[in-house]
Amino acid sequence: MTITVLHPVTDLAKAKTVYATLLSAEPTADSDYYVGFDVEGQHIGLVPGGAAQGMTGPVTYWPVPDIEAKLAELTAAGGTLKEAPKEVGGGRVVATFTDPDGNVLGLYQDR
Structure with a gap:
């Protein structure tokens, strides 16, 4: 089971650098509207403008x-x-x- 955790971000480029450093991995999905990392069986996603979509913090998605x-x-x-x-x-x-x-x-x- 792969759990996905999405994080709302305001500056996608800066967040991508921080998360790549934290996770010691390059993104597996990299676009203007979403950046995702697959690390140790989990998926971590960055959602630019997530706050405008109602995200007040990270959201865990269960399959x-x-x-x-x-x-x-x-x-x-x-x-x-x-x-x-x-x-x-x-x-x-x-x-x-x-x-x-x-x-x-x-x-x-x-x-």
């Missing part, structure tokens, strides 16, 4: 086989839908929800 079913389970368990499932490219669908304390968590499904 699931059926995003709609898992969201139904989570809301029944007390979670609250934050962002409905949406396609983000390459067949990946993402969604976010909050736990009872307001922490934002994410799900992703690869189709």
